Amino acid sequence: MNQHLSLIGAPTDIGAGKRGASMGPEALRVANIVPALQGHGLEVLDRGNLSGPTNPWLPAADGYRHLPEVIAWNRLVHDAVYAELKLNRMPVLLGGDHCLGIGSISAVARHCRDAGKRLRVLWLDAHADFNTQMLTPSGNLHGMPVACLCGHGPKELIEIGGQVPAINPKWVRQIGIRSVDAGEKRFVHEQELDVFDMRFIDEMGMRHAMELALATLDVNTHLHVSFDVDFLDPQIAPGVGTTVPGGPTYREAQLCMEMIADTGRLASLDVMELNPALDVRNQTAEVAVDLIESLFGKSTLMRR
Numbered sequence: 001m002n003q004h005l006s007l008i009g010a011p012t013d014i015g016a017g018k019r020g021a022s023m024g025p026e027a028l029r030v031a032n033i034v035p036a037l038q039g040h041g042l043e044v045l046d047r048g049n050l051s052g053p054t055n056p057w058l059p060a061a062d063g064y065r066h067l068p069e070v071i072a073w074n075r076l077v078h079d080a081v082y083a084e085l086k087l088n089r090m091p092v093l094l095g096g097d098h099c100l101g102i103g104s105i106s107a108v109a110r111h112c113r114d115a116g117k118r119l120r121v122l123w124l125d126a127h128a129d130f131n132t133q134m135l136t137p138s139g140n141l142h143g144m145p146v147a148c149l150c151g152h153g154p155k156e157l158i159e160i161g162g163q164v165p166a167i168n169p170k171w172v173r174q175i176g177i178r179s180v181d182a183g184e185k186r187f188v189h190e191q192e193l194d195v196f197d198m199r200f201i202d203e204m205g206m207r208h209a210m211e212l213a214l215a216t217l218d219v220n221t222h223l224h225v226s227f228d229v230d231f232l233d234p235q236i237a238p239g240v241g242t243t244v245p246g247g248p249t250y251r252e253a254q255l256c257m258e259m260i261a262d263t264g265r266l267a268s269l270d271v272m273e274l275n276p277a278l279d280v281r282n283q284t285a286e287v288a289v290d291l292i293e294s295l296f297g298k299s300t301l302m303r304r
Contacts, residue, residue, distance in 0.1 A: 001264050001296075002090040005042050007034070008080045009049035013275075014069045015099025015142035018241035019057075020277030024285075025049055025094035027239075027276040031285035033094075033292065040296050045089070050076045060139025064154065070099050070141045071156045077103030078110075078160050081268070085111040095272035097241075098129060101145040101226050102153075106161025108224045108268050109149075118221045119167065122213060122260065123174040125228040126244040128188050128195065135183035142273070143181075146172065150191065169193050173213035175256065176201065176231045179244045198246055206252040210259040223265040225295065228272045229288050237287055239279025250287070257294035266295060 009025030029046070037044045053069040061067070077093065077100050084091040085107065093104050105121060112119045123129070123146060131143040132152050141157075148157045150172075151165030158164050169191045177197040180188060188195060196209040217223060230240040233247035248256065260266055271292065274285055290298075 001266055003042050004089045005037060005044045005092055006084040006089045007046045007092050007094055009094045010077055010096035010100050011049050012052060012073050013097050014055050014066050014073055015140055016097040016241050017138055017140045020275040021097040021273055023276045024096055024274035027274055027282055027285040028094050031282055031289045033289045036289050036293050037296060050080055052076050063133035063136060063139055064141060065139040067154060073100060074103030074160055078107045081107035082110060091268050093270045097142040098228050098272040099141040099145055101270055102148045102157055103160055104270050105149050105224060106166040109166045110161045112222050119171050120217060120221050120223050121172045122225045123172055124176055124231040126179050126230045126247055128174060128177050128180045128184060130188050131181060131184050137181060175209060175213060176248050178246055206255050210256055214263055217263050217265050221265055222267045224268045225260060225266060226270040229274045229284060237284040239275050239284030240273050241275045253291055254294055257291050258299055261295055261297050
């Protein structure tokens with residue numbers, strides 16, 4: 001695993017239905033993400049925050065809310081993430097809402113094409129984020145990033161990484177899903193997305209889900225984790241704009257992160273949708289930082 005990390009703050013809630021995710025990067029810093037990662041022997045550079053358009057808070061137009069601003073933010077994120085990968089550093093994007101996954105993952109996919117690497121994307125989320133202009137009930141673009149990355153979305157968003165589609169749905173594994181809109185459900189099925197929803201996790205356990213999600217990784221695979229904090233059960237992580245009850249427990253989430261760490265393949269990370277305005281004494285940020293530490297090898301005992 002790359003020991004050289006670059007934190008990139010993307011303080012915007014441009015794609016969300018509630019305000020406040022723009023404060024997420026600062027909440028993670030307040031929760032000591034930098035010293036926590038340094039404590040695991042990692043070299044951490046905090047690149048500060050990207051600066052993009054403010055949120056005009058307008059209704060949807062043609063099925064999308066704030067499309068011009070979402071395009072601008074995702075271009076900024078793409079360029080910042082791609083620049084770190086070119087420097088052989090691991091980008092850690094501190095969101096911000098999950099629409100920014102378009103810029104982040106399109107940059108990672110572009111880097112993989114450059115380097116001749118395979119890409120595996122783990123999407124840890126309560127939502128499939130596979131809506132389109134025709135399917136969305138709200139027009140909020142944070143419900144569309146996976147669809148956009150797979151080539152289903154507005155031209156300016158799907159082209160950001162220089163290739164359409166940026167990724168193949170077969171490269172994605174979604175974990176913890178428990179809220180999918182009616183039309184979106186059919187589209188996810190048609191596109192053959194690999195989804196380990198909460199029913200699967202309830203029946204088979206987190207360990208089995210993660211074994212399947214991480215199967216066939218090899219030395220030539222770039223593993224990207226896109227961690228939406230609403231993946232977690234709201235009882236442990238209330239500070240998100242779109243809480244859905246019945247998510248992974250603290251222990252299930254720890255196991256998920258530790259099994260990712262055990263692969264040694266983690267090469268880029270998004271931490272998304274943390275909303276301190278809805279949190280209780282920054283507890284969600286602290287839980288998120290704790291889990292991120294586990295992604296980078298924190299464990300109870302020394303493991304072989």
